[in-house]
Amino acid sequence: MSSTRPPVMSDVAALAGVSHQTVSRVLNDHPSVRPATRRRVLDAVAALGYRPNLAARALVTRRSGTIGVLSSGSALFGPTSTLIAIENAARELGLFVSLATLPAWSSDDVASVLEHFMTEGVDGVVVLAAHDDAVEAVRSFASPVPVVMVGPMALPAPLRSVAVDHYAGARQAVRHLLDLGHRDVLHLAGPTDWLDARRRIEGWHDELAAAGIESREPSTGDWSADRGYAVGRELVAGGPPTAVFAANDQLALGLLRAFWEADLRVPDDVSVVGFDDVDGSAHFVPPLTTVRQDFGRLGERCLQVLLETIAGGTPPGSELIPTSLVVRGSTGAPRA
Structure with missing residues (x-):
């Protein structure tokens, strides 16, 4: 158990060598638990200083x-x-x-x-x-x-x-690009019937507006790497912006592939920011700057x-x- 957090039920279960459900039954005085198991759980509770969440106890008991x-x-x-x-x-x-x-x-x-x-x-x-x-x-x-x-x-x-807070996360991403000196920041957005996608569009737009920069029309569509790749190829053909804020890391992955195939260097020729911090994003080529959700x-x-x-x-x-x-x-x- 980490010393930086209070003990939780899984810590009690691990120390006592029982399941979460058994710990829950002991704490709620369920009659089906054997005396030796009950004692082992209570000893673990005492050793760890575990304090059950009162609201959760009220829920479980009543x-x-x-x-x-x-x-x-x-x-x-x-x-x-x-x-x-x-x-x-x-x-x-x-x-x-x-x-x-x-x-x-x-x-x-x-x-x-x-x-x-x-x-x-x-x-x-x-x-x-x-x-x-x-x-x-x-x-x-x-x-x-x-x-x-x-x-x-x-x-x-x-x-x-x-x-x-998808809105604030999008503003964080765009602010980072603005601080680096970018003024042409395209947003590769998710589908607009998704609440999260709309909040990210709003954050991108408002951060650019706060800097006095008129935004392009965002490119909207699905969340897939295939779409990121297709849009990346279109950007290569038409002349890419200096930076792209992608609404998720899969879109960013597709962009990176399209730019690599066209010999555009990231970040020397174009910067890319994602959103999510998916497992493996630190091992994209190059490692992806992204917004992490907790x-x-x-x-x-x-x-x-x-x-x-x-x-x-x-x-x-x-x-x-x-x-x-x-x-x-x-x-x-x-x-x-």
Whole structure:
């Protein structure tokens, strides 16, 4: 266990040599645990100085201890990492997750899933809302249990939201390029029906505007490396800008390939910034400067806000998780 953080349930489980579920049963005085196992867990709790989260304890002892999670089932890095972070945070709190995925978010489909969650007795629901239709579908359902949405902001009560600050992250990326001396910064954007993509477009545009620079029209489309490669080839043919801010690292990867094939050197001829800090981005050629999302913190806060609401608290209606800029070898000053 790291000395920089308080002990969590997984630390107790590891020291006692039992599962998360067994630790949870001991802490909640479940009768099915053998006396020797109970003693081993309690000894580990005492040795580590573990203090259970009070809101989580209240949830587990008075309710089902299960939360529903609704997602699109997307295999993209952001949604997948968010889902994993929420599941990890739930496990640390001794909670169970009932997962449902919807490729399309009609009001009827969302209502059907949420009603199914209710029959399972979930104590609250986390919704990974990537698109406007997801937000509207959830808003139209009168949920009898608390709902926290990941992505949208400024939701009407009683809905609450937690999101990565994509807007500020985009501004960080563009500010870095401006500080290097770039004045022609193209944005290779994601699909505009994605909430995250729109926030990144707004951040790119506003940071350029704050510097008195008129922005080009962003290039919008899907999130894939194939699209990044195709746009990169178009830029090579038409004359590339001095810098490109890509809405995710896969788009940036495609750009890097297109520029390499055209003998354009990154960052000497053109700088590239991504968004996500995916595994392996430090080993792109060159290593990619990118905006890192704190998915671990996102998952923790989603669960904390949900539990606080279930316990009768009134956490903020919306909360933003900060990003950080990771500067590597794909950005530099433009040619004089």
